[in-house]
Amino acid sequence: MCIRDSSDLPEGFALVALTDVPAGTELRFTERAWNETSGAFETPEGTGSLVISDDLAAGTVFEVGVSAPSTLSVTPDVGSIANDDTGNWGIAGNGDNLFVYTGSDDAPTFLAGVAFSSPNVWTDDADALDGQSSMIPSSLSEAAGTITTFSADNLRYTGARTGEGSFPAYLPLIADEMNYETGNAAYTPLAGTDFTP
Secondary structure (H helix, E strand, O other): OEEEEEOOOOEEEEEEOOOOEOOOOEEEEEOOEEEOOOOEEEOOOOEEEEEEOOOEOOOOEEEEEEEOOOEEEEEOOOEEEEEOOOOOOOOOOOOEEEEEEEEOOOOEEEEEEEEEOOOOOEOOOHHHOEOOEEOOOOOOOOOOOOEEEOOOOEEEEOOOOOOOOOOHHHHHHHOOHHHEEEEOOOOOOOOOOOOOO
């Protein structure tokens, strides 16, 4: 689940694992639009992959940094990261989306999605998809906390990271923009401390 995003330089996003992630798991992330009608990604935009090197404990926070146009990094070093050359990264400051998933691009298993900078990123119209709008995969929902919509383009989570009793209990906190500081410049450092139950 995304707990930080920046569309201003340096671009990037931070994620927190809310379940244990076994070594060898490949996490994928992209800013491409999803076409729910055709069941496929659209637009040749940034896509990357991260293969987890050692078992990743629930609550671990890590940051994916994006150096334009296509260089990716991960902090701390939790695995091997690569740009998949489907297109250059360019998280738009006036509206964009980000998905995290496993599996292949042809058959993704979505874990989370976030839209930021505009309430109009999510659309139900397959003909309206472009580099700044996307349909929501049917497996994700705002009600479940797996889809988040933010109005700001630069955010950093400032909510609770301990005391919730379970990791899934953090989902509504992470999805609430009131638990973020927002601004017109990128935040550094990006990730912050890990979560505990």
